[in-house]
Amino acid sequence: MSATAGARKRGKPASGAAAGAGAGKRRRKADSAGDRGKSKGGGKMNEEISSDSESESLAPRKPEEEEEELEETAQEKKLRLAKLYLEQLRQQEEEKAEARAFEEDQVAGRLKEDVLEQKGRLQKSVAKEIQAPASADIRVLRGHQLSITCLVITPDDSAIFSAAKDCTIIKWSMESGRKLHVIPRAKKGAEGKPPGHSSHVLCMAISSDGKYLASGDRSKLILIWEAQSCQHLYTFTGHRDAVSGLAFRRGTHQLYSTSHDRSVKVWNVAENSYVETLFGHQDAVAALDALSRECCVTAGGRDGTVRVWKIPEESQLVFYGHQGSIDCIHLINEEHMVSGADDGSVALWGLSKKRPLALQREAHGLRGEPGLEQPFWISSVAALLNTDLVATGSHSSCVRLWQCGDGFRQLDLLCDIPLVGFINSLKFSSSGDFLVAGVGQEHRLGRWWRIKEARNSVCIIPLRRVPVPPAAGS
CATH class of the missing domain: 1.20.5 (Single alpha-helices involved in coiled-coils or other helix-helix interfaces)
Structure with a gap:
């Protein structure tokens, strides 16, 4: 047995290369043990690092990281845009x-x-919005020497035609109030002179297109004028007494006329022709009005009737209600009208009833000494087309505005507009922005009274509207 083998057997350390090899083995074992210790220690360090990383995850992220997370795919973008x-x-x-x-x-x-x-049943509610004008707001146009008897307003509200007992007709500018044209009085029997009226002009009418103006006088004549230039075109003859009422049918050149000879005549102005004559009134006819339908309404004066004339059927409807002479009438719409009489009453009518729907007696009050009072005559009436607003005139020193109740069964006073004199004619503008009154010292049909302090003039009354606030809870 060798010495080396014996030494290993006894457990003694070996010398030489064998000892170096054994030492290397021991070092490797120690190193591996150290590595294991390190790995264990490294495991603990990893746990601590992971704990630190978790705390970092709670801290705010960098914008670059958020942008990376907010980035959407093309499919998501398409879906968002489609939504x-x-x-x-x-x-x-x-x-x-x-x-x-x-x-x-x-x-x-x-x-x-x-x-x-x-x-003919349209009734726009405008009366409650009307505010009474101040006296200073009323424009007064003076040019006639005698009492104004009638007036008309052009359809575009740009001009006013007025006529008077001085036999003249004046065309006024609405904007400036200046005279645009004067048709002078014609001398009787004067041949070759400019045409005109030689007696009191009692009535006028203008066509709805503003082309023709018609005027009638006490000499039984109807003169037709070109409204723009005031050039005379035709003269219609045929009535046997004073021409007291004229009206064009709206949308046409058909003219209706009435006279103190108790008749109603129909004319075609565009063709300068006479059409027919209608009879029925028992006394001088005082006034006439018409709208779009082929019919007209007349105030029968002292025969106490209002009549509706159906031209194609050549028939008439007769209405009774006033106690005195019915001197003025005006259509509110195709089915309703207002009239005034010298008994001081104002009546609202419907074509389906032969009696007034509403009757306002002593509409302008009473005059005279105590115990001998008499009502003020109603000398003119007007209505704003298709509304509930009505105006009446007398010689009571005021024009009165009224509201027609629902169904035209009531007449309520709105306000008084002070005007001294006989209010012989009233007309509303097409827009309803103003009311024009023809004022005179005398009644248009006679000389029963004379009011010296009155001025013969055309008065333009502005009508301002103030919207009525809705009722509580409406």
Whole structure:
């Protein structure tokens, strides 16, 4: 047995290369043990690091990291844009639906008004909005020497024609109040002279297109003028007494005339021709009016009747209600009218009733000594077309504005507009912005009284509207 083998067997350390090899083994074992210790220690360090990383995760992230996370895919972007587009389309459709509903409401309202207007039952409520004008706001146009008897306003509200007992006709500018033209009095029997009236002008009418002006006088004549230039065109003869009323049928050149000879005549102005004559009144006819239908209404004076003439049927409807002479009449719409009489009463009529729907007695009060009082005569009436606003005139030193109640069954006083003199004619403008009054010292049909302090003039009364606030709870 060798010495080396014996030494290993006894457990003694070996010398030489064998010892170096054994030492290397021991070092490797120690190193591996140290590595294991390190790995264990490293495990503990890793746990601590992971704990630190968790605390860092609670801290605010960097913008670069957020942008990375907020980035969307192309598919997500398409989906988002499609949703936005659909939302815009939905909003547009809702807006269009609202606009259509609004337009339909407007169209329905207009159609309803058109139907009511055609039936003659349209009644726009404007009377409550009218504010009484101050005396200083009334414009006074002076040019006639004698009492104003009648007047008309052009359809575009740009000019006024007035006529008087001085036999002249004056065309006034509405804006400036200046005279645009004067048709002078014609001398009787003067041949070759400029045409005109040689006696009191009692009535006038203007066509709805503003082309023709017609005027009638006490000499039984009807003169036709070109309204723009005031050039004389034709002269209609045929009445056997004073021409007291004229009216054009709206939308046409058909002219109706009435006279103290108790007749109603129909003319075609465009063709310069006479059409027919209608009879029925038992006394001198005092006034006449017409609208779009082929019919006219007349005030029968002392025969105490109001008559509706149906031209195609050549028939008439007769209405009774006033106690005195019915001197003035005006259509409110195709189915309703207002009239005034010298018994001081104002009446509202419907074509379906032979008696007044409303009757306002002593509409302008009483005059005279105690115990001998008499009502003020109603010398003129006017109505704003298709509304509830009515005006009446007398010689009571004022023009009165009235409101027609629902169904024209009531007449309520709104306000008084101070004007001294006989209010012989009243006309509302087409827009309803003003009322024109023809004022005279005498009544248009006679000389029963004379008011010296009155001025023979045309008065333009502004009508300002103040919207009425809706009632509480409405």
